[in-house]
Amino acid sequence: MIKLSEIDLGSALLSTFILIGFIATAFVFVRLTVIGINYIKINYLKEEGENEGKKKNKGTTKGF
Numbered sequence: 001m002i003k004l005s006e007i008d009l010g011s012a013l014l015s016t017f018i019l020i021g022f023i024a025t026a027f028v029f030v031r032l033t034v035i036g037i038n039y040i041k042i043n044y045l046k047e048e049g050e051n052e053g054k055k056k057n058k059g060t061t062k063g064f
Helices: 004-052
Strands: none
16 A cells, blocks of 8 residues: 555656746746847847948849
C-alpha cells in the first residue's frame, strides 16, 4: 500500500518541475524579444545611415 507521504512527495516534485518549465518558457520569450528588438534597431539604423548619403530624385524612373 502506498503511503500518503510518498504521494505528497511525487506531487511536490511534479509541481516543482512544472514551475521550472514555466519559468524557463518565460525566460525564452524574454530572450527572443530582446533579440528581436536588437535586430530591428540594427536594421533601422543601417537603413537610416545608408539613406543619409543618397539624394532623392523625384523625377527619375527605373526600368523600361
